[in-house]
Amino acid sequence: MSKKFLTMIFATLIILSLVMTACAPEPPVVEEPAVEEVEEVEEVEEVEEVEEVEEVVEEPMMDLSGVTVQFWHVYGEGDPRNEAIVAFVDEFNASNEYGITVEALDQGSYNDLEDKVNAGIQSGDTPQIAQAYTSALNNWDTVDMVVDLNPFVSDATSGLTEDEIADIYPGVYALGVTPGGARLAWPFSQSANVMVYNFTWAKELGFDAPPTSPEELKAQLCAAAEANATDDSPDNDGTGGMVWYASASNYLSFLHAFGGVELNADGTAYDFNTEAAKAAALYVNDLKADGCTFETESYPNPEQANRLALVTLSSTSGLKYYGYAFSDAENDDEWGFLAFPGPDGGQGVDAFTQTMGILKSTPEQELASWIFLKYLTAPANQATWIEASGYLPTQYSTEGMLVDYIASVPQYQSTLALAALGQGEPETFTAWYSVRRAVDDAAAMLYAAETAEEVEVILAELNITAAELVAEIE
Amino acid sequence: MTNRPETLKEKITKVITPRKLRFFKESLTGYLFVAPALTLIFMFGIFPVGFALYVSLHKWRILRTDFIGLDNYVRAIGNFTYVLAFFSALAAILGAVLILKKIIQQANENSQRPWVLCLSAGLYTLTIYAFLRYIWYQLPEFLDIALKLRGVEKTRELFLQFLGESFYAPAVYSSWRFFTLVLAGSVAASLAALILYRKPLRAQFQTQFTLMWIALSLGIGLFLFTYQQVFNAYLIALETNSDPGIWPQVIVVSAGIILLGLGWFAWSSAPKADQAWKFWIRILGAFIFLVGGWILVGEIPVLMATGDKDLWEGLKVTIFFSAGTVPFQLTIAMFLAILLFQKLRGSEFFRMVFFLPYVTPFIASAAIFRQIFANRDTAPVNLLIRGLGGEGLAWLQESKGVNLIIGEMIGVDLPAWAAGPSLALVVVIIHAIWTYVGYNTVIYLAGLGNIPAELNDAAEIDGASKWDVFRFITFPLLSPTTYFLSLIAVIGTFKAFATLWVFREGLALGTTDTFSVAIFLEFFDKLRYGYASAMAFVLFAIILGLTLINNRFQGSKVFFM
Amino acid sequence: MKLNRSRTLTILTYTLLILGALLSLVPFVWMISTSLKTIGEALGSSFFPSELHFENYTEAWDRANFSQYFLNSIKITAISLVGSVSISVLAAYGFARIKFPGRELIFGILLSTMMIPAMVTIIPNFLTVTWLGRIGPIKWINNWPALTVPFMGSVFNIFLLRQFFAQIPDELFDAARIDGSGHLRFLFQIVLPLSKAPLMVILVLTFIGSWNSLAWPLLVTNTPDWRPISVGMMNFVTEAGQEIHYIMAGAFITIIPILILYFFTQKQFTESIARSGLKG
Incomplete structure (x- = not known):
């Protein structure tokens, strides 16, 4: 019984496949020229492009x-x-x-x-x-x-x-x-990543000139934090200093201020595990430990305008927004932009x-x-x-x-x-696109670090990540 | 000659009986009803998965480059990939055998001999593979059209021309022709089967045979492919004169899993023993097997250690998220449902209020939660804490484990491993609980409604306390609802992305980056499309595994087979 | 004594329920109160504003260009709804009441797609949508099809409706059969009029879905012409930064339509959601 089925199925199958192959020849006729066409098109394309470039150089404008x-x-x-x-x-x-x-x-x-x-x-x-x-x-x-x-x-x-x-x-x-x-x-x-500074408030706190060194900056920030902590209002306790947003731009600005760069000496690789990088990270950590920085959820313009922060960090293109914030808060304080102060008169600005x-x-x-x-x-x-x-x-x-x-x-x-002080970011390697995001993460980790050892580990790991990302593309 | 048309007609009516015709019509209607949905779901739900699988086998950074086999998976979960692949192959072959067993059993029960259908089923399987092969060749041609469109005017005609040409690329064309050929063969075979095998259960047997073939060929194919991948890994290792040690690992872990299986088998068969000593022997054997199995399976973490650390970090966060959300959500919901079920005045109002968060768009509710849990001392929750004498917390910007923070408050020093989820993740968990409690409550209410009231009444007449009623009647009878809700919720937490993304803060130091977020970061930040897709499949496998385990425990119908 | 005890129990129950309700509602109350403050108050510690600043709403409305985003979202929701309902109703009916070979298998495959992590589908779906736009007669990218069609074949909707359709007594169908009506007529004359509740769920969920989707609309729109409110709200949140009084006003504006819809449909909606959980 099953034998009969088998033979019949096979017979039908064979007949049908024959029919199919018999019907099939139509497409192959099309196939050959089609394949050529593809090649042709590609060739033509290339030739055109080359010609076009020459055209632009030599001949009058195309329509x-x-x-x-x-x-x-x-x-x-x-x-x-x-x-x-x-x-x-x-x-x-x-x-x-x-x-x-x-x-x-x-x-x-x-x-x-x-x-x-x-x-x-x-x-x-x-x-x-x-x-x-x-x-x-x-x-x-x-x-x-x-x-x-x-x-x-x-x-x-x-x-x-x-x-x-x-x-x-x-x-x-x-x-x-x-x-x-x-x-x-x-x-x-x-644009440049800079510090937004409240001159009027600083004067009231007893600082006539904006800070020119990390120590001066710290003194001013902590004085402002102290002022907010000791005034009548309990609402503003814990504010007053600098709003630190842990991002690549802000960290790199301090890095530049401390005389550091992102690349190694011969520019062949990213190197974040340097003395300047460490010093910059530790400086910010020190500010944090002394309660002279705080964090906000988002752009801290209202904090700056409401005297909740002496210094905030911003791109210079935030100028208009700060203007709005001060007028919203009906605050006439004089405010302006500063570079990130570094040791030995160094000034850092991350430029874009x-x-x-x-x-x-x-x-x-x-x-x-x-x-x-x-x-x-x-x-x-x-x-x-x-x-x-x-x-x-x-x-x-x-x-x-x-x-x-x-x-x-x-x-x-x-x-x-x-x-004029602006120092651009090192986009030497294509991988900077991804490395920069790794620096963003590292900046947050650095801010959370509590000891110099932790800072070193984070920077060493950042180096490894960066090298990996570079190796993947380059 | 004269009576020939009649014979044909006779034959036709013999083959196509009115009953069959009705069945055919009914089936056709059914297919027509589901066709639009199937088309869309195939296009936007199933095709993308196949595409992602394709991507995951390549080095793919913005554009496709080299085919690299399982490398992306190895990068994700280390050499465990090979073990997993071998076991999947084994499972598939086992599945094929089980299906065959079922076929034989059914054939005997119905005293049929459907073996010939095995052939047509084989042809169907071949058709499926021919189709997949065609797709494999066609996909890159389609993708390359994007490159061909570069530098030329993007008119519709040109696109259609390129599209047309892509069907005629040599490999595509031959695979396409082969596919149509076997497809025609399949149609012929099913017609032949229709005519020649006139017995009930034909369709069922054919489906089963096809599934068997698919499982078998998938198993063998995967086995060979993995074998070749391991072989390649050894070849590469040879160059650097190192030993990848894949085979020993595969063997050790396999042995471990087999031992575990044996142990489980012995354990579950113990109650069936007819004598006490046999029972204890089996229990003893089970323990030996299990211990041995666990020791060997203990190799798995070693295998996976070569994988991606971020991925394990992501998995840990996901488990925290899941474990922090689901139990609380369900407990609170059950409690509220029981309160509401007492049909008090105003219970409808309460139900509506509890449900409100579920319908609130998360973009709005996340914005609200971000502010309620802001790190300012003047933010509501911090105000409350300070009012109670505590210090304001950084919430979403706090990467420290919540247990550590509580420990600090009450002056206990906890070790690092007991840190628990970060405070930032706790905020996300609170938001998730807040959002879904209402939904769960409503479904629990329905579950409570399904419990026959007589049961409670009878229990109360017997003098049972309310607590006893809950413990011995309500809670057990609610367990189907609990299973359903926990499954949905666990899958939900594993898949969750958008809320976690909106809540993401740099200063949380990645402690809120669940598996899904980790995939997203690989994809969009690091542009590792191939690797991200492989990770997504690992996640999919985990979710699938959880579902299967859940189904197993639930004891209801298992998803497959 | 007995009476007293049940009374304390009732009071306890109410206390707990009210506590739960408060926890559910506090975020909303805080949102509304903050949305009426000045920026100084919003950053400060008072729970209620000293003066009600309703102008925050007009400011948020104008700055975020909510009018256009609202219109877009409503258009998108309406189109998705029409497509999704007609497609899901047919499919759910097919799966629930018509027998055809492979029905369970196909339904199982559909359900398993619910487990797929969404981000792997973004790029392939983007390619599909672009291609459909090139082949087909209408534009897909930056137009309604890309925003709606991919979500019309919703597995969840099919599942929900199937659960409901399967519970309709067979006698009804047999009676209709005897009257000589086919599947389509039965579906439209008997099943659909009975299915208001699950359709409400689909209505509300489609609404919420369109209010919640973020990454996909951003990818497939190039201009604000079709960008939904979720994108508008997100842009606004980023742009407004710490101006939380405006953000809260924006959040409330975003929520209002869904609240209104929910209040009108909540009875059928919650009951139908409840039903979907039975027979998991």
Whole structure:
């Protein structure tokens, strides 16, 4: 019985598979050319790209009318910087002679923007211009996603003149250049991580001058903490000193102030296990142990404005927000920015350069993106941007246009001086993107550490993590 | 010749009886009803899992690079990966044998001889594998389209063109053709089976045979793959002249697990012994086996020590979170449910109030909790503590274990291992309890409603106290509800991510980073997509294991088979 | 004596219940009270504001642009609801009342997907959604499909409805059968009118889900045109920093719609949730 079944099933199977193979030949006819086509397309693509680069250099502009460019930035709704960006884009769209349309889309934060571009690289949908730090751009360059800006910069018709290039701060202009010489990032503006200081309150506490050494800083912070602890109100006990937010930016600022750097002597690896790094960590721990620092859940602007903190730490771009906070609290105190004071007159400022990258798209879109970036960072526009944002310029000629602004916002004056002290973060390795997050974690651990030994262990472990992350990519 | 159409018709009606036709129609309707949901769940629930599995076998940083086999898993849980893989293979083969046993048993019971169906089932299995093979080749082609779209205008036509071409890449095309071929074979085979094997239970036998084939081939395939992976590991080790020691470990742990199994078997068979000495012999044997088993299984932590420390840290936090949340949540809920069940005036109002936190969006409630538990001395909870004479705490910014803090307050020095969850995690736990107590209460109320009132009445007439009624009637009869709720809650705590993320503070020093958060950090901070996916599968395996254990204890239907 | 004892018991019960209710409610009360304070008071120690600053609400409303986010969330919820209900009702009915081969196996597989950690699905789903948008006639990214369609095939909803449908007496179905009505008619004329309670649950849960989702909407939207209230609230929390009086006002604004919905549906909602827990 089962034999009969078997044979019948096999027979049917064989017949059917025969039928199937008989029917199948149709697709194979298509197959051969299709495979070739794929290859062809790839080839053509490559050739085109090469040609296009030459074209840009030698021939007149390609036709850009009707080209649309997506520009992702990090300034969320309700942020005055968002409004400023929108204004720039509107003006550019209305006035540019090429017919380019730029769409500015806010993605909320650097982290969100980076996550989205990472996802977009996998799906094939990325914006043409992305606001990103050079570490993120380096990351995207490892998967060949970022356009080298050098050909655009040196282009005869749409590039920059020698003078214009020389106008950019050399340190800033050197940013975002890969070891291979490709320029991935275009500087937009700068900011610095600084101390916000209440001059009026410090004077009332008996300090006529802002602190210039760690010891002076400690004396002032502890005096402020003491003042809040001994006044009539019990509510403000435990406040008064410095609001410490354990982050990479703040820790690295103190590191710089204590004369340290993040790399080893020959710049071949990250090295956080140094005397300066230890001293910086121990100094902050000492402040904490004496009750001269405290922590908040979020941006401590209200604390600063309500005399709950003599010093808070902020990016210089927080200028406007501090202004709002002081007027909200109806507090007329004089406040301003300071560098992190170090021993032997050292001053530390962790500096950032906001940069933009152009991600690979069509030749037309890439050129259009460049034209927009050039427009956005032209000195006159940069001056407008700075007035709206409180950021720092990247070009000498911008400074001259800010005279009136500086006169009207006293705090900004000090910002400019601080920017000169600014020391950028070492984005030598692509892994800085991840290493920086490890430094963030380490900063928190350092703050919680209680002994010098613990500090050493944490720094040694940070070194290992950093080396691991570097090895993974480089 | 003239009567041929009639024979055909006859044949058709013989094969396709009205009853079968009705069954067929009913089945078709059923499939049509569930089709839209299945399509969506396949697309957004099952495909991603397959995709993640694919990712986890690669080195993948933003984009796919090399295929690296089990390396990501080894990185996560060390050489335990191999033991686990071998045991999964073994379990699959065992499963196949069990299914076969069941088939034989059912065949005998119904005096059928379904062996021929084994062939068609084999073909179905082959079809499944052909499909998976096709996907394996197709997926990279799909993914590469993103790269091809670079530097060109992204029109729909171009995308469709690339998409079309991706079907004709050589490997894809041949695997696709092979798949359609076996698919056609399968259809033919099932038709043949329909015509030739006209007995009840056909569909059931076919399903069982297919499952058997799948389990068997999966087991053998996994075994061979793991063997090859171990072999590769040895090859690499050879270069550095080191001994990875995988085989001894695999053997030791396997022996341990087998001993444990034997011990359990002896233990559970002891009551069946007919004589006292046999009973004690079995118990003794069970103890020997168990002790030996545990000693050998004790090798597992050694195996896993080479894995990722962050992962174990994450698992520890997850267990704290789970153990801190679930028991309290359930106890409070049961208590409240019993209070509410007395049908007092206003109980509906109370039920509504208790349930309120459950419907509150966590983004809002987390923002509120962050402020209530702020580290300021003037924040509500700190005010309360200070009012009671204590000192304000840093709560979400406190990485210190809660037991240590309590110890300090009452002046007891506790050792580090007794630290318990960090204070930061305690806040998250309190938030979780606050959120879910109402939900659990409502379900307990329903469970209480299911307990026959006569039981309580009878007990009270017998003079039982309220406490006795609770202990001997209410509590045991609520246990199905308790099992259900604890399962849901434990799975929930293992999967929880969003709230933990919103509560995350740098100064908590990672003490609130559960397994899920650790996966997220690997994924988005370190861009280790492959490794993060492997971790996610480890988590999935843990959740699955917990569910199976729970089902086993519960004694109700086990999920598979 | 006996009476006295039961009376103390009742009082004790009430005390405990009230205590529980207070613990449930205190966060809400504190939220409302803080939302009406000045920043100085909010950082201070008084529980109640000295003056009621209702303008905090208008300030929060404007700064967070809640009007647009609300509208978006309501649109998203409505679309998800329509899709989710129609798909889950059909599937749940199929699993509960139609016999077809592989039914239990398929349902088991569906249930097991509930155990999958969500973050592995984010990137693949993002790819799927992008692709569907490229192939299909409508845009998915930055449009309603990406925000709603992936959540329409909700296993939990199917499970909930299946539990309910399975409890409908067979006699009803047999009677309908004799009248000659098929599955669809039975579903629409008899089953659905009986299923208001579980549908309420789906309504409320879909609502909450859309109020709670964070990572996914952020990934699939590029502009505020479709970003839901959760994203708006999160941005606002970050932006407002320590200005907790505004944050609490924002939190209350975010909660209000769900509270209103819950008060109107709470009876059916809680009862139906209770039912889902029976027969685990």
